[in-house]
Structure formats: C-alpha cells, structure tokens
Amino acid sequence: MTITPRELYQIGTYAAGNRLLDLDQRSVQAHGDRTNSITSGHRACQGCGEVLGARFVLDAAMRACDGKVVVSNSTGCLEVFSTPYPESAWQVPWVHSLFGNGAAVATGMAAGLRAQGRDDIRVVGQAGDGGTVDIGFGPLSGMFERNDDVLFVCYDNQGYMNTGVQRSGATPASAATANTKALGAEPGNIFGQGKDLPRIALAHEIPYVATATVADLHDLERKVAKAMTFRGARYLHVLVPCPLGWRSASHDTIKLARLATESGMFGVFEGERGDVTAVSPIRRQVPAEDYLRLQGRFAHLFGEHPRPDIVARLQEQADRTIARLGLLGAEPHDHTLEV
Amino acid sequence: MDKTPFAISLAPGSSTADKTGTWRTERATYVTSMPPCSNGCPAGEDVRGWLKHAETEESYEDAWRQIMIANPFPAVMGRICYHPCETACNRGVLDESVGINSVERFLGDEAIRQGWQLPKPAPTGQRVLVVGSGPSGLSAAYQLALLGHSVTVKEAASEPGGMMHYGIPSYRLPRAVLDAEIDRILTLGVEIELDSPVDDLAALMQAEHYDAAFVAVGAQIGKRAYIPAGSTSHVLDAVSLLHSVADEQPPLVGRRVAIYGGGNTAIDAARSAKRLGAAEAVVVYRRTRNRMPASDSEVHEAEEEGIAFRWLSTIDHVDADEVTLERMELDADGFPQPTGTFETLTADSVVLALGQDTDLSLLDGMHDVDVTDGVVRVDEIGMTGRSGVFAGGDMVPGERSATVAIGHGRRAARAVDTWLAGQVAEPQASGPLADFASLNTWYFEDAPRTHRSRLEAVRRSSTFDEVVVGLDAETAQYESRRCMSCGSCFSCDNCFAMCPDNAIVQLGMPGEPYAIDLDYCKGCGLCATECPSGAIAMVPEEI
Ligand SMILES: Cc1cc2nc3c(=O)[nH]c(=O)nc-3n(C[C@H](O)[C@H](O)[C@H](O)COP(=O)(O)OP(=O)(O)OC[C@H]3O[C@@H](n4cnc5c(N)ncnc54)[C@H](O)[C@@H]3O)c2cc1C
Ligand SMILES: Cc1ncc(C[n+]2csc(CCOP(=O)(O)OP(=O)(O)O)c2C)c(N)n1
Ligand code: SF4
Ligand code: SF4
Ligand SMILES: [Mg+2]
Numbered sequence: 001m002t003i004t005p006r007e008l009y010q011i012g013t014y015a016a017g018n019r020l021l022d023l024d025q026r027s028v029q030a031h032g033d034r035t036n037s038i039t040s041g042h043r044a045c046q047g048c049g050e051v052l053g054a055r056f057v058l059d060a061a062m063r064a065c066d067g068k069v070v071v072s073n074s075t076g077c078l079e080v081f082s083t084p085y086p087e088s089a090w091q092v093p094w095v096h097s098l099f100g101n102g103a104a105v106a107t108g109m110a111a112g113l114r115a116q117g118r119d120d121i122r123v124v125g126q127a128g129d130g131g132t133v134d135i136g137f138g139p140l141s142g143m144f145e146r147n148d149d150v151l152f153v154c155y156d157n158q159g160y161m162n163t164g165v166q167r168s169g170a171t172p173a174s175a176a177t178a179n180t181k182a183l184g185a186e187p188g189n190i191f192g193q194g195k196d197l198p199r200i201a202l203a204h205e206i207p208y209v210a211t212a213t214v215a216d217l218h219d220l221e222r223k224v225a226k227a228m229t230f231r232g233a234r235y236l237h238v239l240v241p242c243p244l245g246w247r248s249a250s251h252d253t254i255k256l257a258r259l260a261t262e263s264g265m266f267g268v269f270e271g272e273r274g275d276v277t278a279v280s281p282i283r284r285q286v287p288a289e290d291y292l293r294l295q296g297r298f299a300h301l302f303g304e305h306p307r308p309d310i311v312a313r314l315q316e317q318a319d320r321t322i323a324r325l326g327l328l329g330a331e332p333h334d335h336t337l338e339v
Numbered sequence: 340m341d342k343t344p345f346a347i348s349l350a351p352g353s354s355t356a357d358k359t360g361t362w363r364t365e366r367a368t369y370v371t372s373m374p375p376c377s378n379g380c381p382a383g384e385d386v387r388g389w390l391k392h393a394e395t396e397e398s399y400e401d402a403w404r405q406i407m408i409a410n411p412f413p414a415v416m417g418r419i420c421y422h423p424c425e426t427a428c429n430r431g432v433l434d435e436s437v438g439i440n441s442v443e444r445f446l447g448d449e450a451i452r453q454g455w456q457l458p459k460p461a462p463t464g465q466r467v468l469v470v471g472s473g474p475s476g477l478s479a480a481y482q483l484a485l486l487g488h489s490v491t492v493k494e495a496a497s498e499p500g501g502m503m504h505y506g507i508p509s510y511r512l513p514r515a516v517l518d519a520e521i522d523r524i525l526t527l528g529v530e531i532e533l534d535s536p537v538d539d540l541a542a543l544m545q546a547e548h549y550d551a552a553f554v555a556v557g558a559q560i561g562k563r564a565y566i567p568a569g570s571t572s573h574v575l576d577a578v579s580l581l582h583s584v585a586d587e588q589p590p591l592v593g594r595r596v597a598i599y600g601g602g603n604t605a606i607d608a609a610r611s612a613k614r615l616g617a618a619e620a621v622v623v624y625r626r627t628r629n630r631m632p633a634s635d636s637e638v639h640e641a642e643e644e645g646i647a648f649r650w651l652s653t654i655d656h657v658d659a660d661e662v663t664l665e666r667m668e669l670d671a672d673g674f675p676q677p678t679g680t681f682e683t684l685t686a687d688s689v690v691l692a693l694g695q696d697t698d699l700s701l702l703d704g705m706h707d708v709d710v711t712d713g714v715v716r717v718d719e720i721g722m723t724g725r726s727g728v729f730a731g732g733d734m735v736p737g738e739r740s741a742t743v744a745i746g747h748g749r750r751a752a753r754a755v756d757t758w759l760a761g762q763v764a765e766p767q768a769s770g771p772l773a774d775f776a777s778l779n780t781w782y783f784e785d786a787p788r789t790h791r792s793r794l795e796a797v798r799r800s801s802t803f804d805e806v807v808v809g810l811d812a813e814t815a816q817y818e819s820r821r822c823m824s825c826g827s828c829f830s831c832d833n834c835f836a837m838c839p840d841n842a843i844v845q846l847g848m849p850g851e852p853y854a855i856d857l858d859y860c861k862g863c864g865l866c867a868t869e870c871p872s873g874a875i876a877m878v879p880e881e882i
Contacts (some may be wrong), residue, residue, distance in 0.1 A: 010394075010820045014782040019833025020394065020820070033844045038743060040841045040859040041354030046362065047863035052839045087356060088349035217836060237814035243863075250866030251877075254837060258781065
C-alpha cells in the first residue's frame with residue numbers, strides 16, 4: 001500500500017475556526033475581535049437563523065471595508081427584535097427604513113456618500129424575504145437597473161415571520177403558514193407560484209449575485225468579501241431557517257440550512273453579470289424528505305395521512321435545482337488547506 | 340439617551356441591558372466525556388489526549404509522556420497490541436478508525452531515538468516484591484517505582500520480558516526495542532534478579548521483608564492434548580518452540596510442519612516455522628476462519644507469507660511422517676462436530692498451539708489465595724484473598740494479552756500504594772461515553788487512513804526481520820489529526836461563531852477555551868448540535 005502524505009487539518013475550514021490553522025485562515029466569526037455588528041440582548045427567538053445571518057454578513061463586511069459600513073434595514077423581524085425602544089443591538093451605523101423601501105433608502109445613502117466624495121464608506125441594504133421579493137421588489141429592481149453602489153442582502157426565512165408567519169413569494173410549495181393552512185387536497189402553499197429572486201437578480205446582469213446559507217460560514221464570508229471588491233449593485237441571498245415559522249427545534253437551525261443545500265432544496269451559487277460562475281456542490285446528498293421531516297410546517301406530508309406524492313413533487317424541484325446548477329459531481333471548494 | 344451623538348436615537352449596543360438569558364429553560368455546558376478509544380484500552384491510556392499532542396512536532400514528547408502515564412511500553416505495544424482502541428474508535432463509523440497503534444509506535448520509537456527518560460521520584464522507603472518480569476510485572480514495577488517505592492523483581496528466566504521476550508517472535512517485536520523500553524524502567528531504580536524462580540512466596544516475603552507483593556507469573560505451560568502418536572519425538576508445543584527460537588537454539592522442524600490450533604500463538608508458530616526453513620507450514624483448526632480467535636491482521640500476514648490453513652479439521656493421530664485429520668462440521672450452535680471422514684497430511688513435525696496453563700505452585704503455602712480453574716481470583720482492585728498480595732496478567736481470569744497485563748499491573752500498583760498507606764483503593768469509575776451519535780461529523784474532513792507498509796513477503800519469510808514498518812513523522816501527524824476528539828473540546832470555535840446571542844466568550848486558556856455567558860444564553864442548543872466533538876451538553880434549568 002502506498003502512502004500519500006498530505007497535511008490534514010482535521011476540520012479544515014468546515015468549522016468556524018481550527019487551532020491548527022493560521023488566524024487569517026479561520027472565519028471572521030472565529031476571531032475574538034469581530035465587530036459583533038448585532039450584539040447580545042436582542043430579542044430574536046431562541047436559535048434564530050436571521051440574527052446569525054446578519055451578524056455573519058455584517059461582521060464580514062466590516063472586516064472587508066475596514067469598519068466603514070452603513071446599513072439600511074427594512075421592517076421585519078431583524079429590525080423589530082434588534083431595536084425595541086429605547087434599546088438597540090446594533091454596533092454599526094444603521095437606519096430603519098419602511099417595509100418596502102429598503103433598497104430605495106440604500107440607494108439614497110449611496111448617492112449621498114458619492115456626493116460627499118466618501119467612496120471609502122460602503123452601503124449595505126438588508127431586508128427579509130417579504131421586504132425583498134414582494135413589497136420591496138420595485139425599489140430593488142430599480143436599484144439593480146441603475147447599478148447603484150449597494151450590496152443588498154436578503155435574509156430569506158421563507159415567510160413574513162414578524163407579523164405571524166404569513167406566506168411570501170419565497171415560501172416553498174406545500175409549506176403551512178398562517179394563510180396557507182395545511183387543509184384540503186393541496187395542503188399548504190400551492191405549487192407553481194413564487195419567485196426565485198437570485199435568478200431574477202442575475203437576469204439584471206448586475207456585477208455580482210450570490211446565494212449562501214448560515215451553514216457554510218466560510219463560503220458566506222468569502223462571498224461578502226468578494227461582493228465588496230465590486231462597485232455597483234450586488235445581491236446576496238442568504239437562507240436563514242426560522243424555528244418559529246418553520247416549526248423546527250431551535251437547535252436545528254444550522255442543520256436545516258445544511259440539509260437544504262445537501263438535498264438540493266436550496267442551491268448555492270454565485271454569478272457575475274448574468275452568468276453563473278461557481279456553485280457549491282453537494283457533499284453528502286440526502287433526500288428532500290430528510291430536510292422536510294424536521295419542520296412542523298411540512299408535518300402534513302408525514303404522519304397519519306402521509307402524502308408521498310407531494311414529497312415526490314418537492315424532490316422533483318430539488319432534482320431540478322441540482323440539474324440546473326450541476327450540484328452533483330462538481331469540484332468542491334477546497335476545505336482542505338494544503339499549506 | 341444623553342450620551343448618544345447627534346441624529347443617533349438609540350445608543351449602540353444598548354440592548355445588552357436586556358438580560359435575555361432569563362428566557363432559558365436549558366443551559367449550555369461544556370462537558371468532557373469518555374471517548375470509546377480510551378474506554379476500550381485495557382491499559383487505560385488517554386488516547387484522545389496524547390493524539391492531540393501528536394498533532395504537532397513540538398509536542399511529540401508531551402504525547403509520549405501522556406502515554407507513559409498508563410503504559411511504559413509504547414514502542415512495544417505500538418507493535419504487538421491487538422488495539423481494541425481502534426476497534427472502538429468512532430472514526431471507524433465515518434471512514435476508518437484512527438491508526439492509534441501506529442502513532443503510538445511512532446512516538447515510542449521517537450522516545451528511544453531521542454533517549455527520553457523519566458524523572459526519579461523521592462523514595463518512600465517501602466519495599467515491594469514483584470514476581471515475574473512479563474508486561475504485567477514490569478508495568479507494576481514501573482508504576483511503583485514512579486511512586487517512590489523500592490521494587491525488586493524476581494524472574495525465573497535469564498532474560499526479562501516474559502512472553503514479550505520468549506513468546507512473541509522478533510519479526511513482530513525486535514528485541515532491541517523491547518530491551519530499550521525495559522532498560523528505561525530499570526533506570527528508575529527497579530532491581531531485577533534474573534534466574535531467580537520463586538517457589539514459596541510466603542516464605543520469601545518473610546525472609547526478605549517485603550511490605551507487599553505483586554505476582555504475575557503468566558501462563559507458561561503449553562497445553563498438551565492427548566493425541567495418539569506412533570512417535571512423539573516430532574510433536575512439540577508452540578510455547579517451547581518459540582522459547583527455543585528466542586534462546587537462539589531453534590529445534591529442527593523439518594520441511595513440512597503442521598500447527599494445531601487457531602490462536603495467535605498458532606500463527607506465530609507457523610510463521611516462525613517458515614522462517615526456520617520449513618517449505619510448508621499448515622495450520623490445522625477445527626472451526627472456520629471467521630471463528631478463529633487469532634487476530635485478522637496476523638492471519639492476513641500469515642497468508643501473504645504462504646502459510647496454508649486446513650479449516651474444520653482436527654488431528655486424529657500422528658505417525659512418523661504424516662498426520663491423520665478428521666473433517667468437522669459446525670452444528671447449529673457453531674460447535675465443531677466430527678463427521679467420520681478422514682484425510683492425511685504429510686508432516687515432519689507437529690506443533691501444538693492449544694493454549695497455556697499456569698504454574699501456581701509458589702502460592703501453595705497461601706491458603707487464603709483462591710485458585711479456581713487454574714487461575715487466581717482477584718478483587719476489582721487486583722488483590723488476592725491474601726491481604727497485601729496482588730496478582731495480574733495471564734494468571735488471573737480474563738482476556739490474555741500484553742495490554743491487559745499492563746493494565747493489571749497499573750491497577751495493582753495503585754492499589755498497593757494505597758494499601759501501603761493503610762487505605763483501601765476505590766475501583767476506577769468511568770464517566771458517560773462519547774458515542775458516535777454525540778458527534779457532528781459534518782465538520783470533519785474526508786480523510787482516509789494511512790497504512791503501515793509491510794516488508795515484501797518474499798524477504799520476510801526467510802528472516803526474522805521486522806515485518807511491519809513504522810510511520811514517518813508526516814504520516815504520524817496526519818493520522819493523529821484524523822482524531823475527532825470525541826467528547827472533548829478541541830477549540831474549533833464553532834460554538835463561539837454560531838451562538839445567535841453572542842453568549843459564548845473565548846477564554847483561550849488551556850483546558851478552558853470558552854465560557855458561556857449565562858446573562859445572554861437563551862438555551863437554543865445550537866452550540867451543542869453544531870459542536871463537532873460532542874463537548875457541549877444542554878442541562879435543564881430548575882424552573
Ligand atoms: C506466542 C505468543 C504471542 C503473543 N502475542 C501477543 C500479542 O501480539 N499481543 C498481545 O497483547 N499479547 C500477546 N500474547 C499474550 C501476552 O504475551 C501475554 O498475555 C502477556 O505476556 C502476559 O503477561 P504476564 O506478565 O502476565 O505474563 P508473562 O509475559 O508470561 O510473564 C511472566 C513471567 O514470570 C516469570 N515466572 C513464571 N513463574 C515464575 C516464578 N515462579 N518465579 C519467578 N518468575 C516466574 C516467567 O518466566 C515470565 O518471565 C502472546 C502470547 C504468546 C504466547
Ligand atoms: C406597508 C407595510 N405593510 C405591512 C407591514 C407589516 N409588516 C411588518 S414586517 C412584515 C413582514 C416581514 O416579512 P419579511 O420581510 O420576510 O421579514 P421577516 O420578519 O420574515 O424577517 C409585515 C407584513 C408594514 N410594516 N408595512
Ligand atoms: S420569528 Fe423567526 S426570524 Fe423572527 S426572530 Fe423568531 S426565529 Fe428569528
Ligand atoms: S476519533 Fe479520536 S477520540 Fe474518537 S474514538 Fe477515535 S481516537 Fe478516540
Ligand atoms: Mg421573512
């Protein structure tokens with residue numbers, strides 16, 4: 001048997017840090033001096049994926065821009081749980097816009113900074129999926145078209161969570177919400193509707209579009225840093241599981257994000273000026289069912305009156321994403337650092 | 340609100356006034372639990388602990404010292420241990436178990452090469468007798484010497500080491516390696532008297548004033564089954580055969596040798612016979628290969644060297660140049676039953692490897708020592724029925740291996756020490772097990788195992804050169820880094836990164852890398868689920 005010696009860093013860059021790696025090879029979140037853009041005392045639910053996503057994104061942006069970042073934030077959980085008067089959990093310059101005009105406010109901030117000649121200060125606009133794909137879509141599409149110098153981040157928890165879990169254009173088919181109840185022959189959200197905003201953004205041929213999840217920290221941070229190397233409109237769509245709206249265990253938030261990508265239910269890719277340039281391939285493929293079963297919003301597909309036909313339709317959707325992006329068999333990112 | 344700058348309505352980070360930890364019903368807590376490797380190691384090594392040191396070159400010596408706490412024979416055991424640690428290793432479920440044994444050997448060899456020694460402790464003035472210098476006796480002597488007791492080892496043979504010297508062939512355990520590790524024990528001040536059989540333990544203890552004794556005389560007598568034989572001159576037992584080889588006075592075995600038995604000793608005898616010039620060596624065993632007690636890797640190596648096997652066969656009788664075998668078949672319970680079908684096998688000699696018996700005559704004078712089924716009963720700390728007299732290794736009930744023997748020696752040494760202080764030792768308790776389900780293996784790299792290369796079969800069948808080659812530094816390091824640190828934090832920062840409430844603080848102190856800030860831990864449990872090594876538990880709060 002031949003031995004191929006190779007440096008093995010045990011957890012490579014799968015985990016946030018790794019004591020065997022140099023500090024700069026560890027994630028921003030592994031650094032004791034990270035910004036903590038949103039800090040303790042906020043009122044997000046236990047295990048909230050959205051607050052994690054926001055801290056991951058903004059801390060990475062702060063590092064990439066030497067701490068010069070300003071943020072607009074549409075109404076939604078992220079805004080409500082972070083700033084109940086008279087407290088704020090933000091430790092970055094942050095402004096609350098309305099539910100629908102986050103992108104427009106960010107555009108204005110970018111214009112103001114340009115007028116002042118402050119191109120060192122970078123603008124991030126952020127919103128939930130409702131504020132992005134539904135009510136906020138007009139201003140966002142305009143921002144893309146004008147190529148305003150803004151990184152717009154959508155924290156996609158697949159519903160209007162702040163107002164009590166209603167359906168949004170990003171809610172998956174069959175998911176039960178307050179207004180798509182698990183009743184009748186076609187329980188939950190109907191098939192054939194909804195919007196795939198990352199692809200819509202890509203169609204605007206803006207400089208940079210990417211998707212990410214809270215389960216792959218290094219990938220997410222790398223994409224934020226990369227977005228900051230471009231000027232003009234950039235879009236980042238981050239899947240952030242919501243224990244309340246998904247009726248999942250609070251400790252399963254990251255696991256669910258991982259299962260979403262490993263099943264193909266959420267495709268992770270990046271693209272420039274209209275073309276997909278890279279994807280995150282599936283590492284250990286799982287059936288969509290593994291992902292669905294952990295969520296109470298899909299409980300009607302299992303249990304006493306199971307609906308394997310609907311599970312199969314969801315699996316078809318996953319297979320379609322896998323095929324479209326080529327998520328099987330593609331070259332993985334190098335999580336193994338050979339130094 | 341006064342201190343906030345112009346146009347800033349809420350002070351940055353002012354949310355910390357809200358102690359959201361009050362929402363919690365469960366709290367996250369760092370735990371350390373027993374990894375399966377250590378749990379499976381009969382010598383009680385902290386495998387996870389020393390593998391962690393072996394991850395970088397600077398701490399090889401620390402790794403070695405960590406092994407030495409439990410086992411004074413890393414270079415020896417890195418070669419001959421049947422490594423139940425690897426059988427138990429969680430990584431085996433993921434891809435292949437960590438090559439613990441090969442890293443242990445690497446560290447043992449490194450210690451010999453670098454001449455690492457142990458500090459000599461202050462003497463206590465108490466005198467302990469050890470009978471037998473096998474792995475068990477030497478392990479006890481070593482531990483007792485480290486505790487400062489003055490130890491005398493009485494050994495019947497002319498060389499120390501017991502079966503490590505007289506049983507295990509040198510192609511598996513080179514004598515230079517064994518001698519180096521024994522010398523290191525003697526350097527601690529352990530006295531060894533060779534060619535000194537003990538025939539009456541009670542009398543000796545009294546005459547030479549020992550405060551306590553540890554007896555580990557092993558099982559030296561090869562079992563002889565009754566086999567009708569036309570001529571007995573060419574029937575020998577495996578233990579004697581290997582003993583003579585160790586004495587460099589090998590017997591003439593002839594061109595064709597039949598070996599009777601299915602244990603490791605049978606395999607060692609067959610492989611030795613090949614090296615002594617036998618053209619054919621055939622192992623005769625009454626059951627099937629998968630029921631053979633010999634370890635898989637040794638059977639495999641024997642097959643590579645051209646050793647033949649006759650499964651489901653017993654020896655019915657032996658004649659001058661052939662043996663008659665009877666075919667067996669396994670009954671429903673897996674026991675071999677005779678079939679009445681016979682066949683012959685040409686053989687110039689027959690080696691019996693049917694297990695070993697003990698010679699416990701030195702204990703005849705101690706009526707309170709309980710000898711049942713030819714072995715000595717001991718309690719859970721290793722003491723016999725006679726207070727102050729302890730025993731271990733092959734002469735007590737249980738699995739017979741060098742590793743078990745070393746574990747017994749250590750256990751008894753601890754008990755002797757407590758007993759000398761006028762107290763009674765408590766049996767060692769072990770905590771909860773870090774099983775595979777407690778890990779989050781997503782975070783580990785896909786990393787296949789490196790295998791020790793073997794000497795080409797051609798060369799080794801004619802010499803007693805060592806068969807299995809050690810790992811080089813790079814591969815040993817790679818192998819160590821495959822350890823998943825089951826049940827113990829290894830500072831991956833996942834918890835620190837993945838707490839939605841920033842409730843984890845990096846302390847960066849050895850042994851205490853992080854702390855949970857209970858003012859803000861809401862008890863979501865994300866850290867525990869995403870901890871790769873299962874080192875965080877969620878504990879219910881009293882509410
Ligand atoms: C051929 C063979 C191969 C083996 N291979 C392996 C292996 O690969 N891995 C493994 O883990 N185990 C192996 N074993 C088993 C292992 O060697 C034994 O389990 C182990 O040596 C037992 O240790 P011990 O100290 O109890 O006894 P021993 O090693 O037998 O040592 C007992 C010592 O006591 C001495 N003695 C006996 N009577 C007296 C007396 N009255 N006075 C003074 N001294 C006395 C003996 O001379 C001997 O030196 C093998 C055994 C054999 C026979
Ligand atoms: C014009 C307008 N309509 C309705 C609302 C009520 N509202 C506040 S947040 C929200 C939903 C937010 O959903 P999303 O953007 O997905 O964010 P999430 O809370 O899920 O993070 C709604 C409907 C509002 N604030 N303004
Ligand atoms: S409802 Fe969902 S998104 Fe909102 S705070 Fe709770 S977990 Fe987070
Ligand atoms: S992976 Fe490491 S700690 Fe876990 S059982 Fe194997 S050797 Fe022990
Ligand atoms: Mg939402």
